[in-house]
Amino acid sequence: MKKSMVFLTALLLFVAVPAAAxxxxxxxxxxxxxxxxxxxxxxxxxxxxxxxxxxNAAGGVLxxxxxxxxxxxxxxxxxxxNAARRLVEQDKVVAVIGPSGSGLCIAAAPIFNRGRVxxxxxxxxxxxxxxxxxxxxxxxxxxxxxxxxxxxxxxAYFAAKDLNASKAxxxxxxxxxxxxxxxxxxxxxxxxxxxxxxxxxxFRGDDxxxxxxxxxxKEKKPDVLIFPxxxxxxxxxxxxxRELGIKTVIVGGDGYxxxxxxxxxxxxxxxxxxxxxxxxxxxxxxxxxxYKERTGTECQEFMNAVMAYDCVYWLKxxxxxxxxxxxxKVRDALEATASLELLHCVLTMDEFHNPKxxxxxMLKCDPKQKKALFFKKVRPE
Amino acid sequence: xxxxxxxxxxxxxxxxxxxxxSVYALIxxxxxxxxxxxxxxxxxxxxxxxxxxxxxYYLLTQxxxxxxxxxxxxxLASGVVAVLTERLAYKPIRERTSTTLYLLIAxxxxxxxxENIFVIVVGGRFRALPQDTFPSGVFSLGSGVTxxxxxxxxxxxxxIFLGALQLFLSRTRWGLAIRAAACDLRTAGLMGxxxxxxxxxxxxxxxxxxxxxxxxxxxxxxxxxxxxxxTIKAFIAAVIGGLGSLPGAVLxxxxxxxxxxxxxxxISSQMRDIVVFSMxxxxxxxxxxxxxxxxxxxxx
Numbered sequence: 001m002k003k004s005m006v007f008l009t010a011l012l013l014f015v016a017v018p019a020a021a022x023x024x025x026x027x028x029x030x031x032x033x034x035x036x037x038x039x040x041x042x043x044x045x046x047x048x049x050x051x052x053x054x055x056n057a058a059g060g061v062l063x064x065x066x067x068x069x070x071x072x073x074x075x076x077x078x079x080x081x082n083a084a085r086r087l088v089e090q091d092k093v094v095a096v097i098g099p100s101g102s103g104l105c106i107a108a109a110p111i112f113n114r115g116r117v118x119x120x121x122x123x124x125x126x127x128x129x130x131x132x133x134x135x136x137x138x139x140x141x142x143x144x145x146x147x148x149x150x151x152x153x154x155x156a157y158f159a160a161k162d163l164n165a166s167k168a169x170x171x172x173x174x175x176x177x178x179x180x181x182x183x184x185x186x187x188x189x190x191x192x193x194x195x196x197x198x199x200x201x202x203f204r205g206d207d208x209x210x211x212x213x214x215x216x217x218k219e220k221k222p223d224v225l226i227f228p229x230x231x232x233x234x235x236x237x238x239x240x241x242r243e244l245g246i247k248t249v250i251v252g253g254d255g256y257x258x259x260x261x262x263x264x265x266x267x268x269x270x271x272x273x274x275x276x277x278x279x280x281x282x283x284x285x286x287x288x289x290x291y292k293e294r295t296g297t298e299c300q301e302f303m304n305a306v307m308a309y310d311c312v313y314w315l316k317x318x319x320x321x322x323x324x325x326x327x328x329k330v331r332d333a334l335e336a337t338a339s340l341e342l343l344h345c346v347l348t349m350d351e352f353h354n355p356k357x358x359x360x361x362m363l364k365c366d367p368k369q370k371k372a373l374f375f376k377k378v379r380p381e
Numbered sequence: 382x383x384x385x386x387x388x389x390x391x392x393x394x395x396x397x398x399x400x401x402x403s404v405y406a407l408i409x410x411x412x413x414x415x416x417x418x419x420x421x422x423x424x425x426x427x428x429x430x431x432x433x434x435x436x437x438y439y440l441l442t443q444x445x446x447x448x449x450x451x452x453x454x455x456x457l458a459s460g461v462v463a464v465l466t467e468r469l470a471y472k473p474i475r476e477r478t479s480t481t482l483y484l485l486i487a488x489x490x491x492x493x494x495x496e497n498i499f500v501i502v503v504g505g506r507f508r509a510l511p512q513d514t515f516p517s518g519v520f521s522l523g524s525g526v527t528x529x530x531x532x533x534x535x536x537x538x539x540x541i542f543l544g545a546l547q548l549f550l551s552r553t554r555w556g557l558a559i560r561a562a563a564c565d566l567r568t569a570g571l572m573g574x575x576x577x578x579x580x581x582x583x584x585x586x587x588x589x590x591x592x593x594x595x596x597x598x599x600x601x602x603x604x605x606x607x608x609x610x611x612t613i614k615a616f617i618a619a620v621i622g623g624l625g626s627l628p629g630a631v632l633x634x635x636x637x638x639x640x641x642x643x644x645x646x647x648i649s650s651q652m653r654d655i656v657v658f659s660m661x662x663x664x665x666x667x668x669x670x671x672x673x674x675x676x677x678x679x680x681x
Contacts, residue, residue, distance in 0.1 A: 034497075036607065038505020174651055203650050206610065208602040211397040212645035212653075218525065219390050232507045232603055243519055244393070245527050263509040263603045300506075 024067035025060075025325045027052070027315065028093035028117075030083045030108075035075030036206065036231045037101060039259055043301035044098050044122055044308035045070060050290055051312035061319050066312075069093055077107035084108035088115030094325045095120060095318075095334070097311045100304050102126030102148075102178040105141070112140045118331040120144065120315060122307040123254065123276070125151060126181045130353040142334055142353045144307050144314065145254075146360060148178065150380075151274045152185025154360045155226060155251050157380035158272065160193035162362075163249055165223035169199035171213055171237060173229040176205055182228030182253045189380070198222050203233070210237045211244060218246050230255025235263035242267040256363060258300035261370045268365040268372075275361040277306050277344045278374040287343060310342040389524035394646040395639065396522075400532035402638025403539045404601070407594035408615035409622065409630035410543060411587035417563040417625035418583050421481040422616060424488040425466055426591055427609020428495030433459035433592025434599035434608060435499060438508055448514050456592040463588025464581050466491055472577075492609065499606035507605035515600050535597040542593055543631060546586065550627075555582055563625070614641075617661050623671030632672055636660075 029048050032041030052066045060066060069091045071083035080099070087093045088111055096112065099105070100123035109129070112119040121129050121143040130141045159165045168190050173179035187197055198220040201213035214237070217225065225248045227237055234255050241250065242264075249270050256273035277284065279302045287309060291299040299305045317340055318333035319325055340347040348356045359379060363372035408430060415423040436458040440451035470491050474483050516530035550556040558579050562569040570576040594615075598608060614637060622633025637657060644656040664671060 032505075034500045034505045034606070036605075038500070038605075039507070042504060042506070201650060203645075204654065206607075207650075207653075208611070209397075209401055209641075212394060212642045213650050215390055215393045215397065216646055232605065235509075236602055243527070243529055245519065245521070245525065259506060263507065265512045 024065040025062070025319065026067050026069055026091060026093045027312070028087035028091060028096035029068050029070045030073050030080060030087070030096060030098050030104075031070065032075045032099050032101065032104070033072035035073075037075045037099075039257065040100050040123075040230075040301045040304045041072070041075075041098075043299060043305040044100065046291060046295050046299075047287075047305040047309040048097060048312055050287075050294060051309045055312065055316055061316050062323070062325070064325075066316070073099060073104055075101065075104070077104060080104040080108045081111060084111040084119075085115075088112065088117045093117060094327055094330055095315055097315065098122050098308060100124060100307070102129055102181065103176060105129045105143075106177060109138050109141050113138055116140060116331070117327045118142060118334050120311045120334070122311055123304055124178070125254065126177045128177065137352050140331055142349070144311055144347065144355060145276055146358045147354060148181035148253075149185045151253055151360060152182045152228070153189040153380045154274055154362075154378050155182070155228070155253065156186050156189030156193055156195070158362055158378050159224045159226070159251055160190060160195050162376075162378075163224055163251070165249075166195050167198045167220070167222045168195055168224045168226055169201070169217040169220055169222035169248075170197060170226045170228070171201050171203065171210060171217065172227075173205050173233065174202040176229060178253075179229040183226075186226055186228060205233075207233070208236055209240070211240050214241050214244050214246060217241075218244055222248055224248060225250045227252040227255075229253070232263070235260040235268075238271060239264040239267045254303055256303075256372055258298065258302070258371070266367045269367040271365045272375060273363045273365070273372055274378075275363045275372075276303050276358070278361050278363070279372065280374065281344075284343065306344050310344055310347075313342055314340065314347060389526050390646070392522070392524075392526045394642045396526065396528050396532075397646075398639035398642035399635060400529070400536065400638070401642060402618075402635035403532075403536040404594055404597050405615045405618045405634035405638055406631045407539050407542065407590050407597070408612050409619040409634045410546065410627055411590040411594075412612075412616055412619040413622075413625055413627055413630040414546075414583055414587045414590075416619070418559065418566060418580060419471075419475070419481065419484065421484040421488070422624070423587070424485070424612075424616075425470075425491035425495065426488075426587065426616075427612035428492050429459045429463045429466075429588045429591035430595035430598065430612060431495060431499060431604070431606060431609045432462045433588075433595030434604040435503065436592070437596045438510055438599060438604050441511055441514060452593075452596055455596055456589045459592030459595065460585040460588040462495075463584040463591070467580060467584040472580075496606045496609065503606075505606060507603040509603045510596075510600045531597075531600060535601070538593060538597070542590060543627070546590070547627065549586075555579070559583060614657065617657060619671075621660060621664050621671055623673035626671065626673035629671050629673030 031044045052068055056065045073080040073083050087096050095118040097120045102124040105121045105124040106128050118140050123145045125148045131137050170183055172183040199217045251272045254274045288299050318330050322329040322333040337349045350356045359377045362375045362378050364375035365372045411426050433455045437451045437455035440446045440454045470487050471484055518530040519527050521527050558574045618633035618637040619630045622629030641653050645653045
């Protein structure tokens with residue numbers, strides 16, 4: 001018994017000493033490094049590392065280095081809650097960045113608010129990430145991306161006005177807050193613009209076969225097919241739709257990634273995707289070059305990567321303006337963010353902790369180049 | 382004469398269901414085979430499928446092999462992993478206890494270990510076999526009903542492999558030994574059958590079939606570390622058909638594929654899993670041994 005106590009004490013000292021000796025400012029990061037959305041999470045982790053290394057090489061923040069404490073939430077809400085709890089209660093981080101999933105961020109929101117540590121979502125587009133069910137802002141939750149009401153309406157506007165579609169079919173993930181939100185706002189917007197929903201089919205998050213729903217959709221002969229979901233389901237649904245002989249134009253939300261070409265290939269022709277950034281914008285080239293140099297691969301989940309990179313610089317700016325690594329003061333500074341120049345946008349927070357006036361970009365897939373190229377900027381009425 | 386619209390949709394859903402069921406069948410047979418000998422459901426079977434899928438992917442993309450060589454390599458890799466799993470994880474337990482529950486628990490552990498090894502080594506991203514690996518043509522059967530060349534191929538390959546397995550079990554000495562062991566493993570051992578080698582062969586064959594399923598699933602749905610989760614449906618199919626019965630596993634798989642697609646198509650996709658698990662519960666209540674459930678002595 002005594003021996004084990006001595007061993008345990010020695011172990012605790014061994015673990016505790018390096019942490020106590022470190023003067024670094026700890027930044028938490030939660031990513032979906034495994035699970036269905038692993039590819040998105042890996043891009044976020046690498047981008048955060050790039051940003052932190054750049055900042056540390058340039059002298060750090062307030063004369064101190066940044067140190068990242070990272071946890072994998074496996075695309076599961078219970079793991080997300082556990083990771084958030086550890087970062088807030090044990091690791092004592094200044095703020096937490098990521099992940100991109102709305103459902104994950106909503107699940108952990110109470111932990112961040114109880115622990116008074118700010119959370120910066122990379123790509124969680126559901127409104128409930130920063131406000132509660134009653135519409136009251138969650139003080140410690142922020143995001144850097146635009147919202148589902150915006151992108152759902154953007155898809156509706158694009159389908160009705162640019163594609164002149166009058167009949168739309170929707171396939172969506174019933175188990176995802178992200179997908180449910182986009183679907184809801186697309187349907188509302190499309191009907192407002194004079195369109196009609198002829199098919200509304202759902203699937204469950206881990207499904208890989210959508211031919212049954214697509215067969216029903218095909219029967220209804222829609223003018224446009226709406227795919228408001230993400231992950232492996234996206235390229236699989238596109239591929240299966242084309243295999244069933246559905247040639248209809250497909251419009252999707254911001255789940256697009258270059259990884260989709262590997263699975264769906266030429267089937268991605270005649271598909272359009274909402275995006276937060278244009279992958280081939282010259283101002284992003286340096287970042288993507290660094291990413292490739294670091295990882296040895298092209299950055300295929302480019303939206304997540306850019307958002308995570310910008311979140312680190314947003315947090316750096318907030319810590320500097322707060323003049324302290326006190327999480328509450330940093331939260332106040334995050335809330336007061338205005339005209340901050342980041343890699344992909346000039347960031348100003350609105351009263352609900354969302355970025356103000358961000359343009360949406362519509363990308364169009366080009367099967368010849370196997371790329372989604374800039375098609376147009378869309379800001380719905 | 383063209384089919385009317387609702388009928389063509391029904392035909393399309395039936396084709397979708399048979400295509401899904403044929404892949405389930407390859408996986409379900411592996412479950413049944415192991416169960417018939419060791420009387421436990423090997424949940425690591427999904428892991429063998431993932432090994433096969435990744436081996437095929439890397440042999441195709443990195444080593445430049447054609448699909449035949451890559452598939453042969455994948456089948457071998459999966460078979461070897463299955464045998465190693467048995468030797469390292471199950472054999473020590475078998476030698477200490479006759480309680481099969483421990484084997485079941487160990488198989489769940491092995492499944493998680495295999496999944497996480499892939500997450501660490503190759504990452505969580507989903508990858509697809511090169512586009513030209515399998516025929517990609519789509520045949521029209523008229524009235525808007527289509528069928529994929531790759532689906533026809535997967536059905537044909539499933540029939541060939543399951544036929545070959547049936548021949549192996551009914552016409553070879555080792556097949557006879559396996560059938561004897563399925564009746565009573567201990568007695569078969571006393572009669573001179575090398576039980577350890579026999580179990581190794583059973584696991585190799587199960588791994589081989591899992592790899593074939595893995596290759597087709599990778600072509601159809603892409604390959605990722607959690608792909609093995611799909612085997613839970615194949616397991617249900619094996620139970621519905623009758624665990625331990627090969628024809629039962631095939632019938633159960635086709636029924637399950639059809640039930641899934643018809644439910645999603647004509648009722649609601651949200652009801653799909655509810656119907657699948659209800660079928661399982663109903664079968665366990667009405668006919669616990671499944672459609673082809675036989676006395677333990679008549680298994681396989």
